[in-house]
Structures are given as structure tokens and as C-alpha cells.
Amino acid sequence: MKSNQANNESRLSETTRLEAFSDGVFSIAITLLVLELIQFLHPQNGESLLKFFLHHWEPFLAFIIGFITILICWINHHHVFDYIDKVDGKFMWVNGFLLLMITLTPFPTAILAEFLKTEGKIALAIFGFNYFMIGIAAYSICAYAYNKYLIKEDSRDFFYCIKLTYWYGIIYTLLVFLICFISIPVAIFLYMFLFIVFAFPKEFATMLLRRKQKKTKEKVSE
Amino acid sequence: MKSNQANNESRLSETTRLEAFSDGVFSIAITLLVLELIQFLHPQNGESLLKFFLHHWEPFLAFIIGFITILICWINHHHVFDYIDKVDGKFMWVNGFLLLMITLTPFPTAILAEFLKTEGKIALAIFGFNYFMIGIAAYSICAYAYNKYLIKEDSRDFFYCIKLTYWYGIIYTLLVFLICFISIPVAIFLYMFLFIVFAFPKEFATMLLRRKQKKTKEKVSE
Amino acid sequence: MKSNQANNESRLSETTRLEAFSDGVFSIAITLLVLELIQFLHPQNGESLLKFFLHHWEPFLAFIIGFITILICWINHHHVFDYIDKVDGKFMWVNGFLLLMITLTPFPTAILAEFLKTEGKIALAIFGFNYFMIGIAAYSICAYAYNKYLIKEDSRDFFYCIKLTYWYGIIYTLLVFLICFISIPVAIFLYMFLFIVFAFPKEFATMLLRRKQKKTKEKVSE
Amino acid sequence: MKSNQANNESRLSETTRLEAFSDGVFSIAITLLVLELIQFLHPQNGESLLKFFLHHWEPFLAFIIGFITILICWINHHHVFDYIDKVDGKFMWVNGFLLLMITLTPFPTAILAEFLKTEGKIALAIFGFNYFMIGIAAYSICAYAYNKYLIKEDSRDFFYCIKLTYWYGIIYTLLVFLICFISIPVAIFLYMFLFIVFAFPKEFATMLLRRKQKKTKEKVSE
Numbered sequence: 103m104k105s106n107q108a109n110n111e112s113r114l115s116e117t118t119r120l121e122a123f124s125d126g127v128f129s130i131a132i133t134l135l136v137l138e139l140i141q142f143l144h145p146q147n148g149e150s151l152l153k154f155f156l157h158h159w160e161p162f163l164a165f166i167i168g169f170i171t172i173l174i175c176w177i178n179h180h181h182v183f184d185y186i187d188k189v190d191g192k193f194m195w196v197n198g199f200l201l202l203m204i205t206l207t208p209f210p211t212a213i214l215a216e217f218l219k220t221e222g223k224i225a226l227a228i229f230g231f232n233y234f235m236i237g238i239a240a241y242s243i244c245a246y247a248y249n250k251y252l253i254k255e256d257s258r259d260f261f262y263c264i265k266l267t268y269w270y271g272i273i274y275t276l277l278v279f280l281i282c283f284i285s286i287p288v289a290i291f292l293y294m295f296l297f298i299v300f301a302f303p304k305e306f307a308t309m310l311l312r313r314k315q316k317k318t319k320e321k322v323s324e
Numbered sequence: 325m326k327s328n329q330a331n332n333e334s335r336l337s338e339t340t341r342l343e344a345f346s347d348g349v350f351s352i353a354i355t356l357l358v359l360e361l362i363q364f365l366h367p368q369n370g371e372s373l374l375k376f377f378l379h380h381w382e383p384f385l386a387f388i389i390g391f392i393t394i395l396i397c398w399i400n401h402h403h404v405f406d407y408i409d410k411v412d413g414k415f416m417w418v419n420g421f422l423l424l425m426i427t428l429t430p431f432p433t434a435i436l437a438e439f440l441k442t443e444g445k446i447a448l449a450i451f452g453f454n455y456f457m458i459g460i461a462a463y464s465i466c467a468y469a470y471n472k473y474l475i476k477e478d479s480r481d482f483f484y485c486i487k488l489t490y491w492y493g494i495i496y497t498l499l500v501f502l503i504c505f506i507s508i509p510v511a512i513f514l515y516m517f518l519f520i521v522f523a524f525p526k527e528f529a530t531m532l533l534r535r536k537q538k539k540t541k542e543k544v545s546e
Numbered sequence: 547m548k549s550n551q552a553n554n555e556s557r558l559s560e561t562t563r564l565e566a567f568s569d570g571v572f573s574i575a576i577t578l579l580v581l582e583l584i585q586f587l588h589p590q591n592g593e594s595l596l597k598f599f600l601h602h603w604e605p606f607l608a609f610i611i612g613f614i615t616i617l618i619c620w621i622n623h624h625h626v627f628d629y630i631d632k633v634d635g636k637f638m639w640v641n642g643f644l645l646l647m648i649t650l651t652p653f654p655t656a657i658l659a660e661f662l663k664t665e666g667k668i669a670l671a672i673f674g675f676n677y678f679m680i681g682i683a684a685y686s687i688c689a690y691a692y693n694k695y696l697i698k699e700d701s702r703d704f705f706y707c708i709k710l711t712y713w714y715g716i717i718y719t720l721l722v723f724l725i726c727f728i729s730i731p732v733a734i735f736l737y738m739f740l741f742i743v744f745a746f747p748k749e750f751a752t753m754l755l756r757r758k759q760k761k762t763k764e765k766v767s768e
Numbered sequence: 769m770k771s772n773q774a775n776n777e778s779r780l781s782e783t784t785r786l787e788a789f790s791d792g793v794f795s796i797a798i799t800l801l802v803l804e805l806i807q808f809l810h811p812q813n814g815e816s817l818l819k820f821f822l823h824h825w826e827p828f829l830a831f832i833i834g835f836i837t838i839l840i841c842w843i844n845h846h847h848v849f850d851y852i853d854k855v856d857g858k859f860m861w862v863n864g865f866l867l868l869m870i871t872l873t874p875f876p877t878a879i880l881a882e883f884l885k886t887e888g889k890i891a892l893a894i895f896g897f898n899y900f901m902i903g904i905a906a907y908s909i910c911a912y913a914y915n916k917y918l919i920k921e922d923s924r925d926f927f928y929c930i931k932l933t934y935w936y937g938i939i940y941t942l943l944v945f946l947i948c949f950i951s952i953p954v955a956i957f958l959y960m961f962l963f964i965v966f967a968f969p970k971e972f973a974t975m976l977l978r979r980k981q982k983k984t985k986e987k988v989s990e
Binding site (some may be wrong): 343346352355358361362365372388395399524525526 | 561563564565566567570571574575581582612635636639642645646649650652653656657660661665668669672
Binding site for chain 1 (some may be wrong): 800
């Protein structure tokens with residue numbers, strides 16, 4: 103299979119290995135989150151188990167938020183790569199920037215777990231800044247793949263809409279980052295909305311595509 | 325291979341990547357268990373090695389229980405995905421719920437290791453609750469795949485029986501969870517029985533299928 | 547590719563996923579070894595870097611021994627699976643026993659790093675016992691695959707010799723385990739010999755096969 | 769697919785599994801770097817978050833340097849294996865030497881994070897020595913594959929140039945290692961240049977190939 107592959111198919115194989123490496127990073131980052139939970143368990147030898155859970159609910163909240171964050175990133179990465187046909191040298195670095203933000207994610211999650219009670223606004227803002235950077239990374243991947251024609255020819259229109267979703271994502275996360283300094287509950291509510299929308303990237307992009315096609319039709323019929 | 329794939333085959337590739345990501349999570353969670361063992365090693369600098377092993381057998385027991393738990397989950401996940409043909413956006417989240425429980429597993433294992441001696445009933449109940457949640461997640465995966473026709477057409481009958489095994493699993497783990505608060509030895513015995521049954525998911529589902537077919541025949545012959 | 551596969555090919559796909567899961571466990575266990583090294587770095591804030599390296603060479607020795615151990619196991623696992631054609635439910639558990647020993651390996655490595663100076667004989671014996679158990683696991687995998695005809699038909703003779711190498715391995719590691727209690731240098735020398743032989747499993751098994759064929763010929767010519 | 773493979777194709781499958789195992793090691797090593805960051809977070813419970821970031825910028829710098837280092841190694845490993853056709857027993861060990869250096873990388877990164885302020889020259893030299901060893905490992909992989917004809921026949925000329933880049937890499941990293949003891953800023957500047965060149969291994973090797981072809985033409989025309 104590999105031996106008689108032409109120059110073009112060899113590049114496909116590169117895409118597969120880039121996906122495999124990225125999958126590895128995603129799955130490790132998501133699993134490392136539990137270490138922060140276990141770390142919390144150790145110092146309280148005197149405390150009883152039930153009291154421990156009552157006093158330390160923040161690490162659990164942070165664990166679940168961190169888990170959902172990385173899972174959403176993986177689902178979106180997976181969705182974007184479904185349309186990517188080939189890769190080049192620079193694309194490795196654009197993807198590498200996203201992976202950098204993913205491997206970092208357990209760190210703001212740990213900050214959230216330890217400082218939510220005492221310095222909630224700053225802790226949430228740091229976590230929110232991470233979202234903003236992930237948004238930039240996701241948009242960069244799409245923009246690069248779109249401009250350099252790394253995607254399947256027949257899905258350019260749809261991929262443009264995928265790219266657009268991450269553009270909206272950048273603006274949205276920047277706004278919510280600023281709101282973190284004003285009100286924690288409002289920021290959390292807005293992040294939950296972000297989660298729901300990007301949990302289903304295909305549906306979101308399809309919605310944008312339909313709206314675009316509708317507008318085009320209206321223009322034509324005018 | 326990927327370039328000339330039709331819409332339908334593209335989905336198959338998605339299944340493969342979902343499996344790869346899940347495999348990554350399983351293999352990391354199962355390997356992280358050893359960190360808890362090593363953690364135990366550090367504080368006792370004064371103690372001799374043999375005494376250390378005599379006084380601290382709980383982490384080893386917890387390690388082996390945690391290992392078998394995640395291995396059984398992987399074997400069952402593997403078995404279920406053998407019949408799954410395609411995936412959709414929501415299915416990622418149903419599978420994500422199972423992965424959440426898997427990545428969490430090292431945490432109740434660490435609780436078991438540290439609190440088995442002092443607060444055995446509650447420690448075991450927390451570990452047992454984890455089983456109950458895994459049971460719900462496994463059933464959800466099967467039920468979703470069955471209802472949305474994500475499975476191979478010719479294995480619907482068998483897959484129904486697989487789904488049934490996890491339904492029994494939910495009820496069973498709920499009962500044993502309650503027994504944890506009454507008697508530790510009985511609960512451990514019942515969990516061992518659970519291990520043996522779900523260690524061989526194919527054999528268990530086949531047994532259910534045969535019983536079902538036998539009943540159908542009896543009805544026809546009546 | 548997956549959709550039109552017959553019953554027989556579906557099993558092959560199972561082998562691939564078992565390999566992927568095992569590869570994940572091997573690669574994580576081998577990378578976790580570095581955490582023990584970093585752990586050693588933390589407490590000595592007052593000490594200068596060069597002095598630190600002079601006083602703490604044992605963790606480095608243990609790291610390299612642990613690394614080579616897991617790498618040899620992976621190379622042998624890889625080699626054995628080259629001849630395995632299909633898997634069944636029980637085989638997952640035989641392989642799972644090997645993975646249990648692999649995930650455990652960072653633990654005896656940590657013991658070696660911390661107790662080599664103070665309780666060398668016992669620390670080495672614990673590490674050596676790990677080898678003995680890995681030997682049993684490797685032999686079990688081969689024996690099960692051989693007896694249940696899970697291997698390629700045309701390589702039964704060669705696979706028998708592979709099985710034989712692990713049988714020798716069990717006896718050898720048992721003997722060296724006992725020697726650990728008598729003399730550390732002799733035991734280390736014998737383990738190094740073990741490393742060299744199992745570093746090249748194909749060459750070792752080929753040697754045994756040739757000797758066997760030679761004997762058969764001699765018998766025929768008699 | 770696997771069942772009817774000839775002896776030659778079986779070896780290709782070995783290459784794939786070696787790549788998968790290596791990818792696992794790379795992706796885990798790169799993700800473990802964050803643990804060092806989180807470790808830094810724990811002791812400062814009294815300090816406020818913003819002050820913490822102001823006082824502890826070295827772990828972040830070390831994290832990013834470590835991340836880029838391993839990413840560059842992966843990109844180069846990936847690039848080299850694009851031309852490798854088959855593997856043999858000894859090649860596993862040559863590749864294993866590279867993996868040893870990769871799994872070690874989080875350790876010098878941790879040293880950099882903790883000792884950059886107090887013992888900058890020695891900390892940087894240790895990190896630089898790691899580069900030198902990685903250079904030797906990368907060159908060994910290429911030299912072995914080239915000499916044993918493990919590469920695709922039609923890319924021998926290009927692969928020779930790839931091999932040459934790592935030869936230059938060994939000499940360069942040795943020189944910068946020595947400069948570490950003289951001037952930290954100069955060494956950092958030279959390492960940044962190294963990063964930029966090896967970030968795009970294909971372009972670097974292509975440049976060398978063109979220069980070589982130009983020279984050959986000049987000789988012919990003489």
C-alpha cells in the first residue's frame with residue numbers, strides 16, 4: 103500500500119500521522135487533568151472523606167470544565183481535519199500552535215481549581231484567555247488550509263463557513279474575557295453558551311452555510 | 325485512499341479516529357495508576373523496603389483493581405465498536421461521557437488506596453459509584469448507536485443483546501453500590517462476579533442471544 | 547474498507563486495535579520514567595547543580611535500566627505480534643497480564659532509584675522479580691497463541707522457537723532473581739546478558755530454529 | 769489486507785508500528801511538560817496570582833522552549849520516516865536511542881525552569897548537551913537507514929542531504945554547547961537560529977540538494 107504510492111498519496115499519509123500525533127496530545131492532556139484531582143487528595147489525611155468532598159468542590163468543577171474544553175477542541179480538530187487533504191511544512195507549525203495551547207490547558211484548569219474561591223475573577227480571566235488563544239489557533243489552522251488549498255476541492259464553500267465560525271469564536275472569547283473582570287456569573291453563562299455552540303461544529307457551520315446560500319439566492323432574485 | 329472516498333466512507337474514517345482517541349485515553353488512564361503507587365513510596369525514607377510492603381498493601385490492591393477496571397472497560401468498548409459502522413456529532417458526546425468516567429477512574433482508585441483502612445465503606449462506595457456511572461455510559465453508547473442505526477445491519481439482533489448486558493450492569497452496580505454501605509466483603513465478592521461476567525462481553529451477549537432465540541422458538545412452536 | 551469486510555477480516559482489525567492499545571501503554575510507561583527523575587530534582591534547592599549530579603547518579607542509572615527494559619519488552623511484543631493473525635476474548639486477558647507488568651515497571655524502577663544505595667539486594671531482587679513476571683507473561687502470550695492457532699499457518703515452526711526463548715527466559719530470570727540476594731555485581735552482569743539476548747528476539751529465535759532443524763536432519767540421516 | 773501480505777509487505781507494517789510507538793512517546797513527552805508548570809503553582813498559596821506570574825516567568829519560558837524542542841524533533845522524525853521503507857532489528861535500537869533522548873527532554877527543561885536564574889550557564893549547557901545528543905541520534909538514524917538501504921530507492925540522493933543536515937547539526941550544537949559556558953545571550957541567539965533552520969527540515973535538505981546538483985553541473989561543464 104505504501105510502497106507503490108505516488109507523490110500525491112504520500113502526502114495523505116503525512117496527514118494521517120499528523121492526526122495521530124495530535125490525537126495523542128489531546129488524549130494525554132485530557133487524562134492528565136485527573137492528576138490535579140488526586141494531588142488535592144493527598145494533604146488532607148486528618149479530614150474525613152465526606153467532609154473533603156464538601157469542602158473541595160472546586161477541583162471537581164475545574165476538572166469537568168477542563169475535560170469539556172479539551173473534548174470540544176478535539177471534536178473541532180477532528181471536524182476540521184475531515185476536510186483537509188494534504189499538509190505542508192508550515193502547516194505543522196500552525197497545528198503545533200494549537201497543540202501548544204492544548205498541552206497548556208491543564209495549567210489554567212489547575213489555576214481555576216486553586217484560586218476560584220480566593221481570586222475568582224483573575225483565575226477565570228486566565229482560563230478565558232486560554233479560550234481566546236485556542237480560538238486564534240483554530241482560526242489560523244482553517245485560514246491557512248483554506249488559503250493554501252490544502253482542503254478537498256468540493257468542500258471549499260463549506261470550509262469557508264467552518265473558518266467563519268472560529269472567526270466569530272475569536273471575537274466572542276475576547277469579549278467574554280473582558281467580562282470576566284466585571285462579573286463571574288455572566289462570564290460563566292456566556293462560556294456555557296460557547297460550549298453548546300462549538301460542541302456541534304458541523305451543525306454550526308451548516309447553519310452558516312444555509313444562511314449564506316439564502317442571501318445569495320435573495321441577491322440573485324433581486 | 326482518502327481522496328476518492330465517497331460521503332459514506334468518510335464517516336468510517338471518523339469511527340477509526342474516534343477509536344484511536346478513545347484508545348489513547350484508556351491506555352493513559354491505565355498507566356497513570358502507577359503514579360499513585362510511586363507517590364506512596366516517597367515519604368517513607370526511614371522505613372525498610374520489606375516493612376514498607378507489609379504495611380502498605382492497600383495501594384497494590386487498589387492498583388490491581390483499578391487496572392482490571394479500566395482493562396474491562398477497554399475490552400467492552402472495543403467489543404461494542406466492532407459492530408459500530410459510523411458515528412455522528414452527538415455520538416461523540418455520548419462516547420465523551422464514558423471517557424470522562426475513564427479518566428476519572430484513577431481518582432476513586434487513589435481514594436481506595438488511601439482510605440480503605442480508615443473509611444472502607446465510603447471509599448468502596450465511591451469506587452462503586454464510579455462503576456454505576458460507567459454502566460450508564462456504556463448503556464448510553466449502545467442505546468444511541470442502536471436507535472440511530474449506527475451499527476452494521478446484519479448484527480442488530482446481537483447488538484440488542486449487548487445493549488441488554490449493560491442494562492443489567494446498571495441495575496447490578498446500583499444494588500452493589502447500596503450493599504457497600506452494609507458489608508464490605510459481600511460487596512467485594514459481588515464486584516468480583518461483575519468482573520468475571522464483563523471480562524468476556526462477547527460470551528455474555530451470545531448467551532443472552534441464545535436464550536432469546538430459544539424463547540422465540542418456543543413461542544413459534546406453541 | 548471496513549464495510550465490506552468478511553467475518554474473518556473483522557478479526558484482523560481487532561488485532562490492530564489490540565496492538566494500538568498495547569503500543570499506547572508501552573509508550574506511556576516508558577515516558578513516565580522521567581517523572582521520577584524530575585521528582586528527585588525538587589527537594590535540593592540549596593544544592594548546586596553539579597554537586598546534585600555527583601550525589602544522585604542512581605536515578606539516572608535506574609532511568610536508563612527502566613527505559614531499556616520497557617523498550618526490550620516493546621520490541622519483543624512487536625516481534626511476537628508480527629506472527630499473530632487473530633485474537634479472541636481470552637487472549638485479551640493474557641495480553642492484559644503483560645500490560646499489567648509493563649505499567650508496573652516504573653514502580654520497581656523508582657524503588658531501584660531510591661534504595662540501590664541503602665538496600666541494594668532487596669531493591670534489585672524486586673526489580674528482578676518484575677523481569678520474572680514479564681517472562682511468564684511473554685511466555686503465556688506465545689503459548690496461548692500457539693495452542694489456539696491464532697498465528698499464521700506458515701510460521702508455526704518459527705513461532706515454536708519464539709515460545710521457547712521465553713521459556714528459557716523464565717528459568718533464567720528465576721535463577722538471577724535468587725542470585726540478587728547473594729551478589730549484586732554478578733546479578734547485574736547476568737541481567738546485562740539477558741538484555742543483549744532479548745534485544746534481538748528475531749535473531750535469537752532464528753538461532754534456535756536452525757539448531758532444531760540441524761538436530762532433525764541428524765536424526766533423519768542416522 | 770494483512771492476511772495475504774507477502775514477506776516484503778510485512779516489513780512495511782513494522783515501519784508503521786514503529787512510527788505509532790514513536791508518535792506516542794513524542795506526544796506524551798510534549799504533554800508532560802505542563803506538569804512541571806503545575807508543580808510550580810502549588811507551593812505559593814500565600815502569593816496572589818498576578819504576583820506569581822511576575823515572579824515566575826522562567827517555568828513558562830522553559831515550557832515553551834521544551835515544547836518547541838520536542839515539536840521540532842517530531843517534525844524531523846516524521847520527515848525522515850517519510851523516506852524509510854522498511855526497518856530491521858538493529859534499527860529499532862537506533863530509533864530507541866532517539867526516543868531515550870526525547871523522553872529525557874522534560875528533565876533538562878525542568879532544570880532550565882528551576883536554575884536559569886541562579887546557575888544559568890550550567891543549566892543552559894545541560895539543556896544544550898541534550899540537543900547535541902539528539903543531533904547524534906538523528907544522524908545515526910539517517911546514517912543507518914542510508915547505509916542499510918532501508919529507504920526508498922528513488923530518494924537516495926535527497927536522503928543523503930537530509931543525513932548531511934544532521935551532521936551539520938551535530939557540529940553546530942557542539943559549538944553552541946561550548947559557548948553556553950561563555951555567554952548565555954549569544955548561546956540563546958544561536959539556538960534560536962538552530963530552531964528556525966530545523967523547523968523546516970524539507971526546505972533545508974532541498975537547499976543542500978540544489979547546491980550539490982549545481983556543483984555537479986559545474987564540474988561536468990568544466
